Amino acid sequence: MNLDNTPCTRPPEDWGLDPLFWVSAKLFIGDLHLAIPSDLNSVYFIGNQHIVRSVEIVGIVVSVSTRSLKLTEYHVDDGTGIILCAEFTTPEEKSDPETRYSYPLGETVLIEGRLSDFRDERQIIIRSIKSIDPNQETLGWLERLALRDHLASSFI
Amino acid sequence: MELEPGTPVFLEELVARPPQYIGRTVRATGTLHSYSPKTDRAALVDGQSLLLIDTKLLGVHQYHIGQTYQLIGVVVASAQEDHEELPKDLLEDVRYSLDIVLQARVVREVDGLDMAIYRKSVVLLRAFLQDETKTAITNPV
Numbered sequence: 001m002n003l004d005n006t007p008c009t010r011p012p013e014d015w016g017l018d019p020l021f022w023v024s025a026k027l028f029i030g031d032l033h034l035a036i037p038s039d040l041n042s043v044y045f046i047g048n049q050h051i052v053r054s055v056e057i058v059g060i061v062v063s064v065s066t067r068s069l070k071l072t073e074y075h076v077d078d079g080t081g082i083i084l085c086a087e088f089t090t091p092e093e094k095s096d097p098e099t100r101y102s103y104p105l106g107e108t109v110l111i112e113g114r115l116s117d118f119r120d121e122r123q124i125i126i127r128s129i130k131s132i133d134p135n136q137e138t139l140g141w142l143e144r145l146a147l148r149d150h151l152a153s154s155f156i
Numbered sequence: 157m158e159l160e161p162g163t164p165v166f167l168e169e170l171v172a173r174p175p176q177y178i179g180r181t182v183r184a185t186g187t188l189h190s191y192s193p194k195t196d197r198a199a200l201v202d203g204q205s206l207l208l209i210d211t212k213l214l215g216v217h218q219y220h221i222g223q224t225y226q227l228i229g230v231v232v233a234s235a236q237e238d239h240e241e242l243p244k245d246l247l248e249d250v251r252y253s254l255d256i257v258l259q260a261r262v263v264r265e266v267d268g269l270d271m272a273i274y275r276k277s278v279v280l281l282r283a284f285l286q287d288e289t290k291t292a293i294t295n296p297v
Contacts (some may be wrong), residue, residue: 029161042233060183062159062228077161077228077262079183079281106264134226134266138277145284 003091005036010041015051016068024056024112026144030080032057032115033122043115047151055124056112057083058132058140061103070095073131074104076111079141085111087126103129108137162228162262164278167205170231174253177231184258185226185266185274191219197257200225206252208234210259217263224267229260 008015015021027046032055035044044052059078066072082107093100103109110132113124162183170177172183183209186200196212198219209227211217219225234257 004206013233060162060226060228060262060264064220075159077159077183079161080285106262108264112281126168134264134269135273138270138274141277145278145280 003031003034003047003148005034005046006039006049007036007045008051010049015043020046021051021053024054025050026056026140026147027052028144029057029059029076029078029083031148032083032124033072033081035115035122037117042114044115047148048154050154053114054112054127055122056110057085058108058110058137059107060104060137061105061107064102064105064115066100066102066113069097072100072108074111074126075102077107078137081117084121084123085126085129086114086123087129104132104147108132108134110140116122160288164281166275166278167200167207170207170250170256170258171205171251171253174231178233178256180194181228181230182258183226183228185224185269185271187224188219188221190221200223200227200258201250204250206250208252208257210257211263212235213259213261213265217222220265223265224269224271226264226266226269227258227260228262231256233257 031046035046035052037044042053046052057076057078059076062077062082063075070089072087072089075082076085089100097142108131110130111124111125111126112128116123116125160181162181165182165184167184167186184200186202186207189199189201193197196210198209198211200209201206234255
């Protein structure tokens with residue numbers, strides 16, 4: 001999974017020049033674990049000086065935890081790695097726990113969210129999560145393989 | 157949580173070199189040929205290969221014979237009683253291994269999965285990851 005991750009040498013005010021800074025980067029979970037954290041909160045370096053904040057992953061839910069009232073924790077496996085994804089409950093779900101929905105084990109999901117580190121564990125704070133077709137997971141792999149070439153070239 | 161990711165593998169690879177996979181977490185895909193709730197054993201078939209599955213960890217799940225399933229779990233050494241669970245009607249037509257059982261912890265139905273494209277994608281993914289590993293070994297930072 002070696003992308004030769006390199007921190008960006010440009011000052012933070014120039015980071016917006018990288019298109020990946022503004023989008024949810026489609027990455028493998030294995031790559032997410034190797035991204036280098038920057039000094040700024042929830043900003044990471046990946047590939048050749050690329051900057052990512054938000055990511056999109058596809059994978060299978062291999063663990064669900066609803067012990068906490070505030071959030072639902074999923075572990076998602078895409079074949080290259082497993083990552084913790086945390087979904088905060090809405091105020092409506094907190095007031096009425098019956099309305100709280102969690103995706104079951106084995107569900108194929110597409111998750112978009114902010115990459116972060118919490119208690120030395122890399123995780124995604126879920127912005128959106130939805131169920132997808134197994135064929136969309138295969139398509140997701142192919143998209144991420146194709147996009148990795150872009151990560152090797154610098155935006156500078 | 158110390159879960160390992162399930163590496164996608166094909167059944168023919170598992171039955172061809174079973175000791176290589178013992179202890180590894182894999183993702184196997186195939187059609188359900190038979191299931192025994194009494195012994196928690198299922199038989200998964202893909203082409204000419206058959207793999208025995210231990211479904212004890214999957215809990216209550218409705219299985220449909222003939223549907224395609226994908227399972228993530230650890231490959232473990234099989235016990236003597238597992239040999240009795242192999243479907244007798246198929247043994248002459250398929251390749252199977254008496255040495256391993258997949259102890260599944262996650263199952264999902266994947267009816268409708270385009271197996272041809274899935275196989276090509278897995279091969280591409282492996283080739284790419286292998287190339288990167290070789291690059292890392294030959295060009296260490």
